[in-house]
Amino acid sequence: MNPKERIARRVALEVQPGSLVNLGIGLPSMVANYLPEHVDVFFQAENGVIGLGARPPEGMEDPNLTDAGGGFVTAVPGAASIDSAMSFGIIRGGHLDMTVLGGLQVDQRGYLANWMVPGKMVPGMGGAMDLVAGAKRVVVAMVHTAKGTPKIVPECALPLTAERRVSLIVTEMAVIEPTEKGLVLREVASDSSVDDVLAATSAELIVDEPPAEMTLA
Amino acid sequence: MREAISAAAAAELIPDGSTLLIGGFMGVGSPLRMIDALIEAGRKDLTVVANDTAMPGRAIGKLVSVGAIRKAIVSHIGLNPETQAQMISGEMEVELVPQGTLVERIRAGGVGLGGVLTATGIGTPVEEGKQKVEVNGKSYLLELPIKGDFALLAANRADYVGNLEFSLTAHNFNPVMALAAETVIAEPTSIVPIGVIPPDAVKTPGVLIDHLIERAPV
Numbered sequence: 001m002n003p004k005e006r007i008a009r010r011v012a013l014e015v016q017p018g019s020l021v022n023l024g025i026g027l028p029s030m031v032a033n034y035l036p037e038h039v040d041v042f043f044q045a046e047n048g049v050i051g052l053g054a055r056p057p058e059g060m061e062d063p064n065l066t067d068a069g070g071g072f073v074t075a076v077p078g079a080a081s082i083d084s085a086m087s088f089g090i091i092r093g094g095h096l097d098m099t100v101l102g103g104l105q106v107d108q109r110g111y112l113a114n115w116m117v118p119g120k121m122v123p124g125m126g127g128a129m130d131l132v133a134g135a136k137r138v139v140v141a142m143v144h145t146a147k148g149t150p151k152i153v154p155e156c157a158l159p160l161t162a163e164r165r166v167s168l169i170v171t172e173m174a175v176i177e178p179t180e181k182g183l184v185l186r187e188v189a190s191d192s193s194v195d196d197v198l199a200a201t202s203a204e205l206i207v208d209e210p211p212a213e214m215t216l217a
Numbered sequence: 218m219r220e221a222i223s224a225a226a227a228a229e230l231i232p233d234g235s236t237l238l239i240g241g242f243m244g245v246g247s248p249l250r251m252i253d254a255l256i257e258a259g260r261k262d263l264t265v266v267a268n269d270t271a272m273p274g275r276a277i278g279k280l281v282s283v284g285a286i287r288k289a290i291v292s293h294i295g296l297n298p299e300t301q302a303q304m305i306s307g308e309m310e311v312e313l314v315p316q317g318t319l320v321e322r323i324r325a326g327g328v329g330l331g332g333v334l335t336a337t338g339i340g341t342p343v344e345e346g347k348q349k350v351e352v353n354g355k356s357y358l359l360e361l362p363i364k365g366d367f368a369l370l371a372a373n374r375a376d377y378v379g380n381l382e383f384s385l386t387a388h389n390f391n392p393v394m395a396l397a398a399e400t401v402i403a404e405p406t407s408i409v410p411i412g413v414i415p416p417d418a419v420k421t422p423g424v425l426i427d428h429l430i431e432r433a434p435v
Contacts, residue, residue, distance in 0.1 A: 046316065047242040047268075048386040063245065064373070064387040070243035070272075070296065075385065083388040083420070084242075084268070085324055088317030092337065111340075122304070122313070123295025124269070125343075130317035133337045163340025 003143050003172035006189070009034045010170050011100055011141050012217035015041055019097035020090075022046060022131060025069035028100040028141050034217040042078070044096060046087050046127040051079025068127065091127070092134040099135040101128060103142040103169070105156045108203045110165035110178025112140055113158035125161065132162035144171035150202040152176065152183065173197050175214060182206050187214040218377050218411075219423075221431040224254035227402050230428070231255065231367055234287075236264040238323060238365035238394040243269055243296065244276035246387030248371040248404035250430060252279055262287045266323065266363055268316060268390055269293040270300040284308065290363065292316035315343060318360050320393055326362035327396025333360050368398035372421070374414055375405035379423030382414045395421045404430040 001009075008030035015021055015035055022044045023029045032043060032054075043052040045067040052067060053074035061072035075081075082090075090096055105113040112132055115125040132138050145151055152169065169176040174197045175187035184206045188197055190213055198205060228251070231237070241247025247267075255263075256279055265286050270293075271278035280286050281299050288310040294300040303309035314322065321333045334357035338344050348359040370391045372381040381403055383391060395401055403426045 045386065047245070048388050062385065064384040066243065066245050066386055068242075070245070081383075081385045081388055083383075083392045084316070084320040084390050085393050088320055092317050092335065122301065124291065124293035124313045125315050125341075126269075126293040126295070127316040129315040129341060129343065130337045133335075133339070134317075160341045162337070 004030060006172045006216060007141050007143070007170050009216035010175065010214055011139055013215065014098065014139055014168065015039070016097065017041065020044055020050065020095065022091070022096055022099040022135065024099070024101040024128075025067070027102055029067070031100055031141070044087070044090065045073070046091065046131070048082050048084065048087055049075055049079060050082060051076045053079070088127070088130050091130050094134065094136060096131075096135045098137040098139060099131045100139045100141050101131065103140040103151065105151050105153050105158050106140055106166060106169050106178070107156045108154050108182060110183070111156055111163060112138070112161045112166050113156040114161050116159055118159065128161050132164055132166070137168070138164070138166040140166050140169045142169070142171060144173040144200050150200060152201045152203045154203050173200060174211070176205065184208065185211045187212045189214045219379055219429055221408060221429045224250040224404070224430050225257065227251060227428055227430055228254035228258040228260065230400065231260060233260055234262040235366040236266065238368040238398050239265055239267040239277055240370045240389060240391035240394055241267060241271070241276055242386065242389040244271040244278070246371050246383070246389050246391055247271070247276035248369045248402075248430070249276060250433065251369045251402065251404050252276060256280065256283050256285065261285050264288040264290070266290045266365060268319065270297045272296045273299050281309070288312070290314060290319070292319050320390060322360050322363040323390065323397045324393050326364040327393065330362060332362055334358070335360055363397065365394070365398035366400065368394040368401045370395055370401065370403045372403055372405040375403055375408050375426075375429055376414050376423070377408070377411045379403065379426035379429050380414050380419040381405065381421040381423070381426070382418050383420050388420065392420050395425045400427045401425055402428045402430065406433055408432050
């Protein structure tokens, strides 16, 4: 199983029945593939739909129905189409139960940087800042290191997305929960040890009790 | 009852240097015929307020390609390398605004508010130069209203009085922008007689629309 699939399968366990969830583009969007078939969840795409469905069959796409990455999608029964003011009102107003986003860095405080690398990549924040500031739970789904360079760091060197402690960090090696006391190592993947995780993390991790083995959907 | 005008005639109303609010999200729900007409008319030095600059060759991306945009106020340019190149070379000024803040700034401009207070952007580069306001112990940024000279909207259907109906994710910024410009030009896919769009289905009342673009050619 590749690292991204493992991350998506672990994040899938965080999706609560009856909730409204926003999945970011890329890895986070894979989470939808690993939910039980009839789970009672609505996905929001911030460009304007609650009740995002799977990709339509080839040749049957509706040009007016895309996700926030511009890819063609469908809408599930019970879906609602909304404008951007309603969409971000839902996000900012505390009506979104969970968002899953990728990350460039997360630091000791649980703060996320995921929208720019000064001098290199300035795509714009899109909806990321509103999502991190406004969602009830923020789950960061990312590979543990950038080609060996730790992404979980003492303090983000990259510009922050929001001054808010994220709820959970899920990587292919570990599940880490940012708390008031710091980053607590909750779970470790079956093919990693606690020492492997500590070596791949430059932030301090709290290992109070032996972490559980990471489970997957 | 109003008269529909051609996209070319509408482009004639828009001078160089105008500030345009343009609906759409990655080109979905963008007034594509109006954009083509602006390019055909050789409009330049435009300030464009929109969610994004789409991709090269598509919707607002076409205006980028011909160098018609002097300043873009947008939330995302990641799918348009031409915008990034023009930003780096200094040909285009780009103001990046969080998407939810952008739509509320436009809404504020349209509904007569002096600004909005949002926690989005606190602790990030977005807060630079902005006034912070504390309300009930929580910090917010004061974000100022945005208004345009023209709003260019795309709609699914319009009726003869200009009432608009939108489809699925093609709503996006269109209904909000309808309030926030001096002159509002709507480009519907089709135009239907009065009564076909029931009052409950009208998202943008026709009284807000100044000009209706003719239906798409068959």
